[in-house]
Amino acid sequence: MADLLDVRGLVAGYGESVVLEDVSFTLREGGSLALLGRNGVGKTTLLLTLMGMTRLHKGTLAWRGRSLAAVPPHRRARLGFGRPGEWTVARVYDLFPRLVERRGHFGNQLSGGEQQMLAIARALMVNPTLLLLDEPTEGLAPVIIDELVGTIRAMLASGRMAVIVVEQHARLALQLTEDALVLDRGKVVHRSSSQSLLDDPGTLERFLGVA
Numbered sequence: 001m002a003d004l005l006d007v008r009g010l011v012a013g014y015g016e017s018v019v020l021e022d023v024s025f026t027l028r029e030g031g032s033l034a035l036l037g038r039n040g041v042g043k044t045t046l047l048l049t050l051m052g053m054t055r056l057h058k059g060t061l062a063w064r065g066r067s068l069a070a071v072p073p074h075r076r077a078r079l080g081f082g083r084p085g086e087w088t089v090a091r092v093y094d095l096f097p098r099l100v101e102r103r104g105h106f107g108n109q110l111s112g113g114e115q116q117m118l119a120i121a122r123a124l125m126v127n128p129t130l131l132l133l134d135e136p137t138e139g140l141a142p143v144i145i146d147e148l149v150g151t152i153r154a155m156l157a158s159g160r161m162a163v164i165v166v167e168q169h170a171r172l173a174l175q176l177t178e179d180a181l182v183l184d185r186g187k188v189v190h191r192s193s194s195q196s197l198l199d200d201p202g203t204l205e206r207f208l209g210v211a
Contacts, residue, residue, distance in 0.1 A: 002064070004029045004130065004162050005050070009059035012049040018057060019045040020186045027130070027179075030159040034173035034194055035166045036208060037183035043166045046183070047132050050164075052076050077126065087124045095151055096121055113144030117151070124155075130162045131155070137169060145172075152176055170208045174198045182207045 005027040013019035019042045027033055035043050048054050050061070052073040061068045068076060093100045096117045102110055107118060116136055123131060136152070137145045153176060156163060167173035174180055174194040182190035182197075190197070190207055197203060204210040 002029055003027065004031065004064060006062040006065075007050075007059070008062075010046075010049065010056070010061060011058035012054045012056050013045065014054060018186070019054075020049065023059070023183070023186070023188055025181050025188070025191065027162055027164070029129075030162055031179065032156055032163045032177040033165070034170075034177040034180045035164055035183070036170050036173060036180060038208065039168075041183045042186040043183055044134055045186075047134055047164065047166060050130075050132065087127045089125070092121045092124055095124075095154065098147075111144075113140045113148065116140065116144075116148060120148075120151070128161060130164065133163060133165045133167070135166055135168060137167065137172065149176065170204060170210050171198065 003026045007026070008024045010020055010023040011018060012023075023042075023046065025033070035046065037043050045054060049056065052068065052071060056069055063076070093103075098114060099117055099121060102114055107115060110118060120131075120133070120136065133152070136148060140148065149172065152163075152165075155161065156176065163177070165173045165177055174197055177194045180190070180192055180194045180197045181188060184207060190203060192200075201210075
């Protein structure tokens with residue numbers, strides 16, 4: 001299957017400050033990637049760079065073969081980061097029945113887990129070709145994590161949408177995705193299939209501190 005996203009030699013950051021150095025990876029149409037690393041290594045900066053919200057110092061970022069270097073965030077959405085499609089309010093409610101029960105509430109009246117569901121639901125309503133999930137389980141109770149993970153699995157099973165997951169729970173992210181990329185100090189230090197990284201406790205311990 002063709003590449004959806006092709007990132008090569010990416011150097012990016014905020015103003016003159018460089019956070020990401022020589023980051024390269026590809027993501028196929030409908031693929032899934034776990035973006036892992038300890039706190040402060042550049043994971044969120046990489047997501048922001050994909051969205052066009054940092055300064056690109058060097059390298060190439062291509063979406064379906066088209067350079068995104070000069071494309072602002074709102075135009076990236078029109079190119080395919082979001083598009084009209086199958087996700088409707090009814091389908092989102094089917095995916096998140098808890099939100100049906102809370103549909104008369106304001107966002108600040110929802111629990112942490114419900115707010116995460118709402119954030120994902122809002123993203124789905126623009127029918128993204130690529131969904132970026134930044135710490136979707138942060139601060140949630142285990143029972144809510146289980147519910148949310150089940151929902152993410154259901155979305156991934158369709159194969160119609162590519163997903164990049166940034167998640168501190170490394171094993172959880174690896175169980176959800178096909179491929180893995182580990183960052184350290186803004187550089188790629190490991191890339192493999194998610195399953196092979198799950199099966200490599202030495203690498204998990206060395207780069208992520210996962211026993």
